[in-house]
Amino acid sequence: MTSPPQAKRPVTRADVARLAGVSPAVVSYVLNGTDRPVSPATRTRVEDAIAALRYRPNAIARALRQGTTRTVGLLIPDSSNPLFAELSQEIEAVADAAGYAIILTNARGDVQHEAQQLRNLVDRQVDGLIVISASMVDPYVDQLQAMGLPIVVMDRVGPLPGITTVGVDFELGSSIAVEHMLSHGHRVVAAVLGDDGSPSTIARERGWAGALQAAKAQEGPTVRVPFSREGGYEAGLNLLSRPVPPAAVFISSDLQAVGFLRAAHEIGVAVPEQTAVISFDGSLECQFTWPALSVVEQPLTELAHLAMSALLEGEAGTHTVVQPRLIARASCGCLPAH
Amino acid sequence: MTSPPQAKRPVTRADVARLAGVSPAVVSYVLNGTDRPVSPATRTRVEDAIAALRYRPNAIARALRQGTTRTVGLLIPDSSNPLFAELSQEIEAVADAAGYAIILTNARGDVQHEAQQLRNLVDRQVDGLIVISASMVDPYVDQLQAMGLPIVVMDRVGPLPGITTVGVDFELGSSIAVEHMLSHGHRVVAAVLGDDGSPSTIARERGWAGALQAAKAQEGPTVRVPFSREGGYEAGLNLLSRPVPPAAVFISSDLQAVGFLRAAHEIGVAVPEQTAVISFDGSLECQFTWPALSVVEQPLTELAHLAMSALLEGEAGTHTVVQPRLIARASCGCLPAH
DNA sequence: ATGAAAGCGCTAACAT
DNA sequence: ATGTTAGCGCTTTCAT
Numbered sequence: 072m073t074s075p076p077q078a079k080r081p082v083t084r085a086d087v088a089r090l091a092g093v094s095p096a097v098v099s100y101v102l103n104g105t106d107r108p109v110s111p112a113t114r115t116r117v118e119d120a121i122a123a124l125r126y127r128p129n130a131i132a133r134a135l136r137q138g139t140t141r142t143v144g145l146l147i148p149d150s151s152n153p154l155f156a157e158l159s160q161e162i163e164a165v166a167d168a169a170g171y172a173i174i175l176t177n178a179r180g181d182v183q184h185e186a187q188q189l190r191n192l193v194d195r196q197v198d199g200l201i202v203i204s205a206s207m208v209d210p211y212v213d214q215l216q217a218m219g220l221p222i223v224v225m226d227r228v229g230p231l232p233g234i235t236t237v238g239v240d241f242e243l244g245s246s247i248a249v250e251h252m253l254s255h256g257h258r259v260v261a262a263v264l265g266d267d268g269s270p271s272t273i274a275r276e277r278g279w280a281g282a283l284q285a286a287k288a289q290e291g292p293t294v295r296v297p298f299s300r301e302g303g304y305e306a307g308l309n310l311l312s313r314p315v316p317p318a319a320v321f322i323s324s325d326l327q328a329v330g331f332l333r334a335a336h337e338i339g340v341a342v343p344e345q346t347a348v349i350s351f352d353g354s355l356e357c358q359f360t361w362p363a364l365s366v367v368e369q370p371l372t373e374l375a376h377l378a379m380s381a382l383l384e385g386e387a388g389t390h391t392v393v394q395p396r397l398i399a400r401a402s403c404g405c406l407p408a409h
Numbered sequence: 410m411t412s413p414p415q416a417k418r419p420v421t422r423a424d425v426a427r428l429a430g431v432s433p434a435v436v437s438y439v440l441n442g443t444d445r446p447v448s449p450a451t452r453t454r455v456e457d458a459i460a461a462l463r464y465r466p467n468a469i470a471r472a473l474r475q476g477t478t479r480t481v482g483l484l485i486p487d488s489s490n491p492l493f494a495e496l497s498q499e500i501e502a503v504a505d506a507a508g509y510a511i512i513l514t515n516a517r518g519d520v521q522h523e524a525q526q527l528r529n530l531v532d533r534q535v536d537g538l539i540v541i542s543a544s545m546v547d548p549y550v551d552q553l554q555a556m557g558l559p560i561v562v563m564d565r566v567g568p569l570p571g572i573t574t575v576g577v578d579f580e581l582g583s584s585i586a587v588e589h590m591l592s593h594g595h596r597v598v599a600a601v602l603g604d605d606g607s608p609s610t611i612a613r614e615r616g617w618a619g620a621l622q623a624a625k626a627q628e629g630p631t632v633r634v635p636f637s638r639e640g641g642y643e644a645g646l647n648l649l650s651r652p653v654p655p656a657a658v659f660i661s662s663d664l665q666a667v668g669f670l671r672a673a674h675e676i677g678v679a680v681p682e683q684t685a686v687i688s689f690d691g692s693l694e695c696q697f698t699w700p701a702l703s704v705v706e707q708p709l710t711e712l713a714h715l716a717m718s719a720l721l722e723g724e725a726g727t728h729t730v731v732q733p734r735l736i737a738r739a740s741c742g743c744l745p746a747h
Numbered sequence: 748a749t750g751a752a753a754g755c756g757c758t759a760a761c762a763t
Numbered sequence: 764a765t766g767t768t769a770g771c772g773c774t775t776t777c778a779t
Contacts, residue, residue, distance in 0.1 A: 079556050079557050081556070081772095083771095083772060083773085084772065084773065084774095085772080090685070093749075093750085093771085094749065094750045094751075095750090095751095095772090095774095096749075096750060096751080096752095096774080096775080097748090097749065097750080098773095099773070099774055099775080100748095100749085103774075105775095107748090107749095108748055108749090109748070109749085110748060110749090112751080113748080125530070127528070127532050128532065128772085128773075129473075129532070129771090129772055129773070130532045130533045130534060131469055131472050131473050131478060131533070131534045131771090131772080132473055132755090132771070132772035132773040132774090133753050133772080133773055133774075134755095134773090135467075135469050135470055135471050135473050135756070135757090135771090135772080135773075136753085136754080136772080136773045136775085137753055137773085137774070138755070138776050142533075150488070150494045150495070150497055150498035150501070151491070151494055151495045151693060153489070153491060153494070153694075156488045156489055156491070156494035157488070157489045158651060159488055159513075160487070160488035160489050160515055161684065163488070163513060163514060163515055164517075167514065167526075170513070172512050172529065172530075172533060173512065173514070174480075174509070174510050174511065174512055174513075175497075175511050175512075175513040176501060176505065176511070177498055177501055177502065179502075188505075190452060190465070192510075193465070194465050194466065194467070194468045195468045195469070195480075195510060196467060196468060196469045198699055218419070220600050221496075300693070300696070300697045304697070315465075317509060329694075329697050332697075332698055332699065333697045333698075333699060333701075336699040355489060355638070356667075356694055358638070358745065359638045359642070359667050359668055359670075359671045360671075360698075361670065361671060361674040361699055363671075396769090419756095421756060421757085422756065422757065422758095423756080423757095431765075431766085432760080432765065432766045432767075433756090433757085433758095433766090434759085434765075434766065434767080434768095435764090435765060435766080436757095437757070437758055437759085438764095438765085443759095445764090445765095446764055446765090447764070447765085448764060448765085449764080451764080466756085466757075467755090467756050467757070469755090469757095470755070470756035470757040470758090470771090471756080471757055471758075472754080472757090472771095473755090473756080473757075473771050474758050474759085474770085474771055475757085475758070475769075475771085476759045497750095507768090537766070620752080731748080
């Protein structure tokens with residue numbers, strides 16, 4: 072009688088040790104290749120046993136023992152926002168290269184839920200937290216800080232005292248956009264801004280206003296709408312259905328710009344001929360709008376690298392700011408639409 | 410002399426037990442509220458101690474003990490594809506509601522890397538795997554199956570023998586799209602298809618051809634390009650720069666349709682007047698294209714629910730197929746663009 | 748160069 | 764109703 076079709080008990084370090092005829096410790100020595108001396112002969116025996124049994128170390132047990140999961144928690148407002156989806160992809164790639172896995176959660180624009188998710192990630196013993204565009208109002212965050220859990224906040228310019236941030240210079244980026252408009256000869260630039268009153272919205276507004284002021288140009292009308300295609304559409308309807316639509320508009324985000332373009336098409340305002348547009352972000356979607364959007368691009372790969380290294384090696388409380396760059400396409404009037 | 414500023418050793422179940430004056434086991438009883446009887450008095454003492462110490466159970470230790478991490482691995486081709494980003498968001502929401510966290514990885518279109526990531530997830534002791542649009546060529550998958558780890562494959566119609574799949578009926582969806590074109594009076598429908606020869610591409614082609622045949626209508630030209638905006642753009646250039654552009658085109662995916670529309674604008678072909686278009690997927694992006702895309706929509710929320718329940722409760726090897734539905738907007742000629 | 752043993756934080760079977 | 768204890772699979776002193 073043969074044994075029953077072998078219960079699928081996972082193979083452990085002990086099984087390997089038994090087959091190789093060594094103690095469990097030696098298996099660890101071989102696997103973790105620290106400077107522990109192992110004779111070539113036993114090393115081979117262990118390696119053969121590992122291969123024969125298809126042994127794979129249990130990361131959970133290792134995590135419990137070592138006190139590190141090689142996992143980082145990533146909290147995002149909304150994966151369906153292409154900017155965040157693209158950024159999280161970059162972060163995942165960088166983390167993976169460093170041997171870290173990503174536990175991903177969505178805040179869903181709900182502060183309660185955000186706090187809940189944060190707690191959940193910490194309970195799961197993540198080694199660090201990357202939090203994008205968070206409200207961070209939860210006092211729990213302070214507590215995390217105090218516990219020494221590394222946290223990096225992105226897409227949010229300071230000043231969160233004591234909290235590490237990595238992000239783009241929104242003010243500079245916005246002024247670059249406006250200056251480019253001015254170089255096209257515009258003397259008045261309108262703005263579509265976020266309606267959240269967040270620091271990054273304020274920074275963008277300041278960049279827009281500052282660039283105009285520096286050039287002694289004039290502030291056009293502003294409209295504040297949510298960071299969404301719908302918001303941008305609404306803003307477009309608002310601005311473009313006026314008796315004389317603005318000749319140049321700075322738009323705070325790609326998503327809003329996409330909605331704005333739709334409004335322009337509906338109303339029959341030609342972009343860039345009647346209204347020139349530059350937006351902020353530079354997600355993939357805006358390369359294929361009609362006309363293609365000129366953008367101030369957030370360097371997502373660079374941001375992802377900086378965030379991970381700030382998380383893993385950085386000193387808490389630093390604020391890393393990277394410079395966005397202009398990508399001129401058709402919507403500002405640089406390229407012929409065709 | 411006071412003790413130094415308190416090393417941040419995390420508080421454990423033992424600390425709680427000590428403070429509450431009970432044994433560590435009782436703390437577990439209180440927390441895990443199984444039908445274990447605990448006197449109201451001690452329960453309160455324990456709860457107070459938990460609150461006072463801000464104790465949170467270590468999920469890793471619990472996982473090691475219980476043999477379940479309440480974690481599912483999600484392998485996606487590419488988070489920057491809006492369809493996958495939106496689907497992963499839905500999956501995350503459903504998983505979260507069920508108390509599961511998602512470990513997210515990207516396959517990056519690389520079979521080697523895909524296999525690597527899969528192994529990584531398994532090493533991390535995920536309770537199940539949701540794999541989207543995978544090549545699944547790796548023999549390791551069979552092994553996983555054999556080990557009894559639940560796996561659900563999405564965005565891929567059968568027949569992966571023995572593997573659970575959840576997906577949309579691509580053939581039906583495609584025929585719905587074509588039938589709708591026919592209802593607009595078209596008698597010839599062209600097709601933009603994927604170039605990967607995958608089962609889902611074949612199914613879409615069959616749906617397109619089948620609907621035409623059933624109506625005794627005629628197959629227009631087909632062009633096979635990658636599932637990307639660039640691919641669709643190329644397809645658009647190809648089809649629309651012909652002496653007589655096709656009057657109706659079925660496009661395999663939103664991403665391709667977005668590229669196709671850009672080609673139409675560049676060439677100056679009016680959609681839907683000169684060329685009507687319907688695409689497959691129904692991601693958010695295509696509501697704001699110009700004109701708005703008519704689509705056959707994948708019900709992502711439903712798919713996410715089905716995938717999770719197939720994973721957690723389902724019997725292996727089942728094939729769940731859901732019906733997509735038509736959302737007629739402007740690009741097919743249903744709605745005025747304006 | 749290898750082994751024995753302690754213990755990471757938790758749960759659950761088994762006392763009492 | 765509560766306590767004791769034996770692990771889960773692993774790493775890492777400390778012995779030998």
